[in-house]
Amino acid sequence: MASETAREDQRPGASKERLDREFSDLYRAHLRDVYSYAYYRVGNHHDAEDLTEQTFLQAYRHFERAQRESDGRPLRPWLIRIAHNLAANFYRDRSRRPESPLEDASIVSAPHTTEGLVEGREELGRIIECVSKLPDDRREALIMRFSLGMDNREIARALGRSDGATKVLIHRAIKQLEATMKTEGT
């Protein structure tokens, strides 16, 4: 049985099939992460869809190398880094930033219960508005932490920073956000 598997792996194209299978798993596992990141980053569904699509196409092209170099570590930070770079290009090429924080702030409440949605909608909308006013790196770190649930190490890898610098970045982002909310709330 083992020798059959070995023979199977040696057949021409088998490694490509395995690679495609593994990429398909990665795609299924992280489509929501990439889309959420893209949505909070660009602020509208249309551009978020384009960004998500481009991220996975780019990832597919470099998947083999990424797998080889990841040394068994999770590939989510790598995917988010691709989305991050594409989003940066997107703004640079079109010289624009999202005019409004989000085209439809109610979407953020989609996974919530109806009561929660009604109760906290205004406050959550205000948070999103304040998040959108943060400097890019702080905003991105908060999206990765609170939308995608990434830990410091993953965020550090996605942003190309050290773990320590990432911890400080998140701490400062939260502090600035709290301060902004207090200022705007008064």
Added chain:
Amino acid sequence: MSARPEFEGLLERALAPVEPPPALCDRVERRLTGLTEMAAEELDAWELAAMRDPRNWVRPAAAVAVGTAAGAALVLVRARQRQRARRRGAGAWDELLTRAGGSAREFAADARKLLRRPGDSR
């Protein structure tokens, strides 16, 4: 009790994950499937073309030539080493004859190995 965890809870709720629209899933999957199929076809076509196009034979042929030359040189070096050793040793005739016979046999075996083409099971 610190207000920070409460605020972080609010942040988590505000930035809740967004489900991708089903149309996007279809779109991305279609593009990826297209890419995969294209890559497979390209690979097949490249393999066939590579076998047909004599320009692609240059590297393997050069590798074989280099390998053969290096192998032949190694056989000669071995033969000369044995020759020198025999001259230095100049011991009993029978020992010399045994060695000479051995080296001739080994030379022939090495030469056969080199002349044998890859994939030739003989």
